[in-house]
Amino acid sequence: MQNICKYFYGDGGVEIRANDKVTFTLKKGEIHALLGENGAGKSTLVMNLCREPDSGVILLNGEEVKLQTPRKAIENGIGIAYQDLSRTLVERHTIAENIL
Numbered sequence: 001m002q003n004i005c006k007y008f009y010g011d012g013g014v015e016i017r018a019n020d021k022v023t024f025t026l027k028k029g030e031i032h033a034l035l036g037e038n039g040a041g042k043s044t045l046v047m048n049l050c051r052e053p054d055s056g057v058i059l060l061n062g063e064e065v066k067l068q069t070p071r072k073a074i075e076n077g078i079g080i081a082y083q084d085l086s087r088t089l090v091e092r093h094t095i096a097e098n099i100l
Contacts, residue, residue: 001022001023001024001025001048001049001056001057001058001059002023002056002057002058002059003021003022003023003055003056003057004019004021004022004023004045004048004053004055004056004058005017005019005020005021005022005053005054005055005056006018006019006041006044006045006048006053006054007054018041018044018045019041019044019045019048019053021056022045022056023056034046046080047080049067049073049078049080050067050069050070050073050078050080051067051068051069051070051073052066052067052068060076060078
């Protein structure tokens with residue numbers, strides 16, 4: 001991820017910079033943790049792996065990728081595991097269907 005930005009607009013059109021020019025590299029096999037207070041932009045940053053950020057680029061194996069949907073992210077080997085599974089699982093689906 002290079003120079004990732006994600007902005008929201010609050011009351012009165014005030015710009016809120018959830019992520020402002022964030023750059024980092026992840027390598028296969030590494031494990032990372034995002035730490036910060038509530039509202040610091042951790043989830044927003046992770047969600048930028050499953051949709052396009054407002055600006056910046058996502059590189060996969062050195063090439064820019066456009067991950068407009070969670071399906072595109074999955075096709076590129078990117079997924080998110082949420083801490084609270086009860087909020088993300090669909091009860092009528094199998095485990096495999098919930099993962100995919």
